[in-house]
Amino acid sequence: MAKAQRRYHHGDLRRALMDSALAAVAEGGVGALSLREAARRAGVSNAAPYHHFEGVHALAAALRDEGFAGLDEAMRQATEGIDDPGARMVALGRAYVGFAVAHPAHYRLMFSGSPKDAALAQASPDALPAFGRMLAQIRAMQAAGLAPGGGAAPLALLAWTSVHGLASLLIDGPLRAGLMGLEASALDAALSKTLVDGFAAMARPRRPPAREG
Amino acid sequence: MAKAQRRYHHGDLRRALMDSALAAVAEGGVGALSLREAARRAGVSNAAPYHHFEGVHALAAALRDEGFAGLDEAMRQATEGIDDPGARMVALGRAYVGFAVAHPAHYRLMFSGSPKDAALAQASPDALPAFGRMLAQIRAMQAAGLAPGGGAAPLALLAWTSVHGLASLLIDGPLRAGLMGLEASALDAALSKTLVDGFAAMARPRRPPAREG
DNA sequence: TGTACATCAGTGAACGCGCGTTCACTGATGTAC
DNA sequence: TGTACATCAGTGAACGCGCGTTCACTGATGTAC
Numbered sequence: 006m007a008k009a010q011r012r013y014h015h016g017d018l019r020r021a022l023m024d025s026a027l028a029a030v031a032e033g034g035v036g037a038l039s040l041r042e043a044a045r046r047a048g049v050s051n052a053a054p055y056h057h058f059e060g061v062h063a064l065a066a067a068l069r070d071e072g073f074a075g076l077d078e079a080m081r082q083a084t085e086g087i088d089d090p091g092a093r094m095v096a097l098g099r100a101y102v103g104f105a106v107a108h109p110a111h112y113r114l115m116f117s118g119s120p121k122d123a124a125l126a127q128a129s130p131d132a133l134p135a136f137g138r139m140l141a142q143i144r145a146m147q148a149a150g151l152a153p154g155g156g157a158a159p160l161a162l163l164a165w166t167s168v169h170g171l172a173s174l175l176i177d178g179p180l181r182a183g184l185m186g187l188e189a190s191a192l193d194a195a196l197s198k199t200l201v202d203g204f205a206a207m208a209r210p211r212r213p214p215a216r217e218g
Numbered sequence: 219m220a221k222a223q224r225r226y227h228h229g230d231l232r233r234a235l236m237d238s239a240l241a242a243v244a245e246g247g248v249g250a251l252s253l254r255e256a257a258r259r260a261g262v263s264n265a266a267p268y269h270h271f272e273g274v275h276a277l278a279a280a281l282r283d284e285g286f287a288g289l290d291e292a293m294r295q296a297t298e299g300i301d302d303p304g305a306r307m308v309a310l311g312r313a314y315v316g317f318a319v320a321h322p323a324h325y326r327l328m329f330s331g332s333p334k335d336a337a338l339a340q341a342s343p344d345a346l347p348a349f350g351r352m353l354a355q356i357r358a359m360q361a362a363g364l365a366p367g368g369g370a371a372p373l374a375l376l377a378w379t380s381v382h383g384l385a386s387l388l389i390d391g392p393l394r395a396g397l398m399g400l401e402a403s404a405l406d407a408a409l410s411k412t413l414v415d416g417f418a419a420m421a422r423p424r425r426p427p428a429r430e431g
Numbered sequence: 432t433g434t435a436c437a438t439c440a441g442t443g444a445a446c447g448c449g450c451g452t453t454c455a456c457t458g459a460t461g462t463a464c
Numbered sequence: 465t466g467t468a469c470a471t472c473a474g475t476g477a478a479c480g481c482g483c484g485t486t487c488a489c490t491g492a493t494g495t496a497c
Contacts, residue, residue: 014440014492034330036249041483050442052486057440061484116391117247133392153419159408162397163380163416166409169391170383171375178329178382179346184375195372196379203376203416206366227459227473254450263475265453270473274451 019057021047023071026064030110034177035117038065065114072111077134079104090146091201097142098168098197099190101135105172106189112176116169139164143204152204164200171196232270234260236284239277243323247390248330251278278327285324290347292317303359304414310355311381311410312403314348318385319402325389329382352377356417365417377413384409 015021025046029037040054040061047053058064083100084093105112140161146152152160174180175189184192228234238259242250253267253274260266271277296313297306318325353374359365365373387393388402397405 018440039483040485049440051484052443053441055485116386158397159412162384162405163409163412166383166387167376167380168383169387170379170381173329173386174379174382184371192375196376199372199376200416203413203420206419206422207416209419209422231473252450253452262473264451265476266474268452 015047015049015053018047018049018053022054022057022064023068026068027108027110030113035113038114040064068111068114072108072115073134075108075111076101076104076115077138080135080138084142090142090149090151091205094139094142094146094164094201094204095194095197097138098164098200099193101168102172102175102189102193102196106175109176112172116173136161136165146204147208150208151201153207160204167196167200168193228260228262228266231260231262231266235267235270235277236281239281240321240323243326248326251327253277281324281327285321285328286347288321288324289314289317289328290351293348293351297355303355303362303364304418307352307355307359307377307414307417308407308410310351311377311413312406314381315385315388315402315406315409319388322389325385329386349374349378359417360421363421364414366420373417380409380413381406 022040022043025043026038028046029039029042038061040058041051043064044051044054054064058067080097080100083096083103087093087096140157143152143157143160143164147154147157171180171193175192180189180192183189187195235253235256238256239251241259242252242255251274253271254264256277257264257267267277271280293310293313296309296316300306300309353370356365356370356373356377360367360370384393384406388405393402393405396402400408
């Protein structure tokens with residue numbers, strides 16, 4: 006009757022191992038990913054995980070897959086019900102950074118390809134859905150006159166690298182403590198707005214720059 | 219007389235160990251950093267490195283310091299002799315990405331802070347010179363009417379996160395193989411140009427967006 | 432409803448590995464005189 | 465110029481650790497009849 010009564014069979018050890026591994030990665034970085042540590046945190050023996058994952062690489066792959074799916078879903082949800090193309094773009098960017106900050110372990114694993122790891126090279130195209138959403142949104146902005154015409158790819162690349170860069174710097178880099186006193190949510194709002202303003206400005210017809218004096 | 223004659227004393231083992239470590243990180247990612255591996259590649263015994271580094275953390279710190287200094291120097295050189303503020307900004311961005319792609323091991327180490335590693339948290343502010351250069355450049359563009367007035371920080375943040383994001387994606391992420399057939403140098407040129415165009419456009423006086431139909 | 436049995440999901444011990452680090456040591460170098 | 469000696473920069477062996485993985489095993493579960 007006790008709620009967390011320890012049974013011989015765990016119930017959902019696979020899920021528990023994934024959560025344990027994420028906790029380890031959140032605390033210690035990608036290098037802290039290990040089957041033994043996950044088993045330890047889940048309260049099972051060293052060998053137990055092998056009934057759920059072929060090995061440590063399979064665990065990493067499962068977490069990456071989950072991360073990519075979660076990011077895509079977060080971006081989908083964030084734009085739901087928003088019509089204005091500029092507002093949609095801002096929502097997309099904020100959802101991207103928001104996901105990374107809320108799920109740093111997933112995010113680290115998604116983009117932590119050691120060059121040796123061939124499995125990751127294969128998984129990499131999975132990152133493209135996020136880019137694809139941004140590309141589509143750029144096209145929508147172009148159609149609405151909110152982004153300059155021509156190739157959408159450079160603009161989408163700018164958007165993607167911006168949010169990815171901010172996410173990385175917030176999770177692992179010097180922005181962990183904030184920049185000049187700004188919090189993460191203020192930073193991604195400022196960045197997304199600057200992006201959208203920039204695109205909109207580029208879409209307007211050319212005028213000579215305003216000079217003073 | 220043979221050029222690479224093996225002597226008992228190495229000559230510059232400290233430098234050799236750093237180069238060996240960088241090669242290991244370039245091949246195997248940050249996780250491949252180890253004193254034993256560096257010693258092995260340099261052709262010395264396990265214990266030899268301890269005459270040059272207090273431990274593996276000291277080696278990592280030395281490489282990070284070298285990386286931050288190299289990045290700063292690359293950005294300084296890239297803008298030397300360029301007067302046009304927009305061109306300077308493009309040069310700054312390209313130098314940043316160019317350094318990262320040319321020195322992926324350094325770059326990885328510079329931004330690979332495992333949360334546990336207190337030493338890195340201290341080193342993090344060292345990243346700020348790059349941001350500082352961009353901030354100063356934004357101000358120069360504002361003075362020249364090539365960027366919108368107001369706070370320079372959001373624009374500099376956009377520039378920094380963009381180039382950092384592109385660098386990360388090129389080194390470890392899905393852009394390793396290029397995006398849509400574009401090479402790294404084409405990508406950073408496109409990104410830097412888009413950034414500068416965007417800033418310039420934002421600096422122009424507002425006009426209603428051009429609509430067709 | 433009861434029972435034999437197959438299957439599943441754990442255990443615990445063991446293996447070999449690479450790592451960081453320490454130790455007593457020794458060969459090479461350079462300096463005082 | 466030669467020699468005694470201090471110091472420096474290596475060696476090789478050893479330690480304990482955590483890791484991935486395998487193995488024979490056993491307790492728990494569920495199903496056929």
